[in-house]
Amino acid sequence: MVTFFAKTLNFLKDLCFPLTCCCCGEFVDTEGLCPNCWKQIKWISEPKCRICGLPFEIDCEGVCADCLSQKPYFDRAVSVFEYNDVSKKIVLKFKNGDTTYIAGLLASWMYRSAKDMFAKADIIIPVPIHFWKRLKRKYNQAELLARELSNISGVKYGPDLLKKSKGNETARRIEPQTKIKKFIRFFRNDRKHV
Numbered sequence: 406m407v408t409f410f411a412k413t414l415n416f417l418k419d420l421c422f423p424l425t426c427c428c429c430g431e432f433v434d435t436e437g438l439c440p441n442c443w444k445q446i447k448w449i450s451e452p453k454c455r456i457c458g459l460p461f462e463i464d465c466e467g468v469c470a471d472c473l474s475q476k477p478y479f480d481r482a483v484s485v486f487e488y489n490d491v492s493k494k495i496v497l498k499f500k501n502g503d504t505t506y507i508a509g510l511l512a513s514w515m516y517r518s519a520k521d522m523f524a525k526a527d528i529i530i531p532v533p534i535h536f537w538k539r540l541k542r543k544y545n546q547a548e549l550l551a552r553e554l555s556n557i558s559g560v561k562y563g564p565d566l567l568k569k570s571k572g573n574e575t576a577r578r579i580e581p582q583t584k585i586k587k588f589i590r591f592f593r594n595d596r597k598h599v
């Protein structure tokens with residue numbers, strides 16, 4: 406009897422809220438991407454730079470020429486997929502709030518790409534956005550991902566440890582390295598013991 410009700414409820418849910426591809430909107434059987442979008446994703450795997458995480462075209466180990474010529478302001482970065490029309494759409498739709506329900510799916514992809522980093526991590530802190538921006542948008546996409554990543558990895562989640570103290574409008578027009586320096590200044594740590 407319980408199974409019958411569960412099946413009926415699932416049927417009604419699928420009828421009223423059918424699953425759609427988080428990129429193109431096609432109907433799908435399981436949450437995520439349709440086969441057509443899936444095959445266009447260029448997943449990043451080894452070989453890749455051990456600092457910036459960008460893929461090497463040939464099979465070699467170590468650090469890419471860009472990171473060698475100018476050491477980045479971070480120790481390590483990891484990317485899940487290459488930036489193309491499909492991945493751009495997935496990211497923008499998530500960022501703009503159309504597909505916040507896929508936070509868990511995106512987090513599982515991120516975790517798969519950086520399992521070793523999570524094994525060594527003490528805490529996951531989302532990049533904050535300014536108070537007014539958050540109020541307008543009603544959510545911070547980095548928080549959604551960080552919470553899901555914490556659930557998957559078991560690493561502690563620290564949502565309120567950083568605060569964005571300034572807007573970043575002028576930072577959009579500057580070079581990435583300078584932007585990172587400026588962004589670091591924009592974030593203030595709210596708790597002195599961290």
Ligand SMILES: [Zn+2]
Pocket residue numbers: 426427428429430431438439440441442443
């Ligand atoms: Zn699709």
Ligand SMILES: [Zn+2]
Pocket residue numbers: 454455456457458459468469470471472473
């Ligand atoms: Zn690199």
